[in-house]
Amino acid sequence: xxxxxxxxxxxxxFFGSFSAKAETELWGDYSGVTLRVKLIGGGxxxxxxNEVIPWWEENTGGKIEIVTQKNxxxxxxxxxxxxxxxxxxxxxxxxxxxxxxxxxxxxxDLNNIMPASVLADYTPLILEHSTVNGRLVQMPRxxxxxxxxxxxxxxxxxxxKANFKAKYGYDLTPPETWDQVKDQAIFFSNPPDFYGTQxxxxxxxxxxxxxxxxxxxxxxxxxxxxxxxxxSPAGVEALQWFIDxxxxxxxxxxxxxxxxxxxxxxFASGTIAMNLDWAGWAGFFNDPENSKVAGDIGLVRxxxxxxGLRTGWSGSHSFSMTESCPDKEAAASFLWALTSNKAQMIExxxxxxxxxxxxxxxxxxxxxxxxxxxxxxxxxxxxMSLAEDAFTPPLIPxxxxxxxxxYPELQAAILGDKSPEDALATASxxxxxxxxxxxxx
Amino acid sequence: MPTLIILTCVVxxxxxxxxxxxxxxxxxxxxxxxxxxxxxxxxxRLIGDLDFWIAFGRTVLFLAIALNLELVFGLGIALLINKIxxxxxxxxxxxxxxxxxxxxxxxxxxxxxxxxxxGLMNNFLREFGVIQPIPWLVDGIxxxxxxxxxxxxxxxxxxxxxxxxxxxxxxxxxxxxxxxDGCNSWQVFKNITLPFLMPFVFIAMTIRSLDVARAxxxxxxxxxxxxxxxxxxxxxxxxxxxxVDAKMGMANAMSYISIFLSIAFTFFFFYKLxxxxxxxxxx
Numbered sequence: 001x002x003x004x005x006x007x008x009x010x011x012x013x014f015f016g017s018f019s020a021k022a023e024t025e026l027w028g029d030y031s032g033v034t035l036r037v038k039l040i041g042g043g044x045x046x047x048x049x050n051e052v053i054p055w056w057e058e059n060t061g062g063k064i065e066i067v068t069q070k071n072x073x074x075x076x077x078x079x080x081x082x083x084x085x086x087x088x089x090x091x092x093x094x095x096x097x098x099x100x101x102x103x104x105x106x107x108x109d110l111n112n113i114m115p116a117s118v119l120a121d122y123t124p125l126i127l128e129h130s131t132v133n134g135r136l137v138q139m140p141r142x143x144x145x146x147x148x149x150x151x152x153x154x155x156x157x158x159x160x161k162a163n164f165k166a167k168y169g170y171d172l173t174p175p176e177t178w179d180q181v182k183d184q185a186i187f188f189s190n191p192p193d194f195y196g197t198q199x200x201x202x203x204x205x206x207x208x209x210x211x212x213x214x215x216x217x218x219x220x221x222x223x224x225x226x227x228x229x230x231x232s233p234a235g236v237e238a239l240q241w242f243i244d245x246x247x248x249x250x251x252x253x254x255x256x257x258x259x260x261x262x263x264x265x266x267f268a269s270g271t272i273a274m275n276l277d278w279a280g281w282a283g284f285f286n287d288p289e290n291s292k293v294a295g296d297i298g299l300v301r302x303x304x305x306x307x308g309l310r311t312g313w314s315g316s317h318s319f320s321m322t323e324s325c326p327d328k329e330a331a332a333s334f335l336w337a338l339t340s341n342k343a344q345m346i347e348x349x350x351x352x353x354x355x356x357x358x359x360x361x362x363x364x365x366x367x368x369x370x371x372x373x374x375x376x377x378x379x380x381x382x383x384m385s386l387a388e389d390a391f392t393p394p395l396i397p398x399x400x401x402x403x404x405x406x407y408p409e410l411q412a413a414i415l416g417d418k419s420p421e422d423a424l425a426t427a428s429x430x431x432x433x434x435x436x437x438x439x440x441x
Numbered sequence: 442m443p444t445l446i447i448l449t450c451v452v453x454x455x456x457x458x459x460x461x462x463x464x465x466x467x468x469x470x471x472x473x474x475x476x477x478x479x480x481x482x483x484x485x486r487l488i489g490d491l492d493f494w495i496a497f498g499r500t501v502l503f504l505a506i507a508l509n510l511e512l513v514f515g516l517g518i519a520l521l522i523n524k525i526x527x528x529x530x531x532x533x534x535x536x537x538x539x540x541x542x543x544x545x546x547x548x549x550x551x552x553x554x555x556x557x558x559x560g561l562m563n564n565f566l567r568e569f570g571v572i573q574p575i576p577w578l579v580d581g582i583x584x585x586x587x588x589x590x591x592x593x594x595x596x597x598x599x600x601x602x603x604x605x606x607x608x609x610x611x612x613x614x615x616x617x618x619x620x621x622d623g624c625n626s627w628q629v630f631k632n633i634t635l636p637f638l639m640p641f642v643f644i645a646m647t648i649r650s651l652d653v654a655r656a657x658x659x660x661x662x663x664x665x666x667x668x669x670x671x672x673x674x675x676x677x678x679x680x681x682x683x684x685v686d687a688k689m690g691m692a693n694a695m696s697y698i699s700i701f702l703s704i705a706f707t708f709f710f711f712y713k714l715x716x717x718x719x720x721x722x723x724x
Binding site for chain 2: 077
């Protein structure tokens, strides 16, 4: 049985010019304790550590030793190697809802560690998504879902409006469906100088985009026994959408090598009309120093597929505590600090979506008071989208392996090497083998 | 005896362990699977796996073309530098610059050069009226050529340095005698310089054929083996299977099959090296 936490108090946290609702704080005296941690690195993630680590060390007397700081895919490989070698000599690690189920039981069930009053401060649905086999293995840091950014001036241009209406028979307004996105992308494209849209073209990224479009079209990847069912009319329709845009040159030729940085920088370069992207890019897009479209950005909820559902592939970045950690109380305190009101407000100011309802209220109030109409639009859109449209990928250990089997087939169909039906049939066969090997059926 | 113990610990044991895992369904995330023997199942699956054999064939082709081009360019550079009497040291140092870049950095640089939208190559071609961007890293042939260009840029200097060392060691007397006898430059090169150089050529080939898997980082950065597996080489396939899919048992089975490829290349170059040395001693 763990020792009782030294300090478990209700307090009102003040930060910046706005206060969030009361939160349960989790301080203690951890003098002499050093926590070894493995963290996700990169520009938009490290600001949090620079503020929260000194804050936690000052308030607890403990020390944080960062063992590793690298991008999530490299961190994932490292942790898999640690599991294989049995060398789990760290206490806290960055995690993600899409990755967590791969790691077996190396992470502690936080239901047994975190007081219920602490857990009550987080959005219940996000905690549910952070749970693997009934075990809460991660504390959510921020959530991700994508919405559609677009260049406003294109939609305000009178010639564009008239020409589009004449060609397609309906008004040029920010798209509500993915079919409209296709029409408008083709309409705006003027390759190689300007493209209607773009998509991430490889690895888990394109598999995830395909997945959410299958769902939006009324389909599914797997049945309840995890037998693949994406080789369906909804699946073919989803894949055809990618193919049509590629063939119409409404996306750059090199799009199949693109990942998140490429699409983000592409939209900021001013050569892309519409861009489905995460909340974390909003501040960058609207910063005149980084972006040619600053001041000219609109944002709408992700459009709907033919099934009447909006795309909403979602997940949360998070932090986990290892089962082998010798100082679980201190680690719990650090997990709380990393996802506390203060921490989430820091990241929300950068445009990231919080996992605590109180921070949504606080950041929206702050942006209203500042008169920052753009960020207000961003937070209101993403809040609605996370509440109404978001869904996770299947939270199974085989997700990444499955996406590695799927994406080359999607690429083959987009490049015209295979028909969509053939590509999905091959991917389905490989997925069946993966699920069979994993013992689902 | 100590040498034997060290070699056993450092080389033999890891090799035996990886060989054992190739007969298991070992997953990095499920350490218990290390003890489940499944016989030749991984190998049987690979024998029927067309994707694996296509990657295998592409790797052989990649090695054959890249190593030979590196040899030709390296020889050319070495011959040119050997002719220079002033500033040769500076040029030799400059020639080694590409070797100083890590393969990851080389991959980043060349990915940028061949980017279809903002890349240097397409912007350069645009100046000459090629308006439509060329999808260097998407087209099946161009993507492989692009990767090869990066690899050749990075490693040609290894050949150049080794061959230059060979050129500097060639005795001057036979060359001067041949010139006095009326041989032209091509005849001197073909009948004197090249036979002297051949042992160095095969040493360079052997070193490079063992070392060429370093190009994994370049391929991973530029295309990751895609799109649609068009640039998939054994190294990207094995790495993804082992570390991303965590199927280390299967990845090791792939590695053991591909080891035959390395052994074949090494054996061939050693055989040619011995042959070249014997020919040289007869002459």
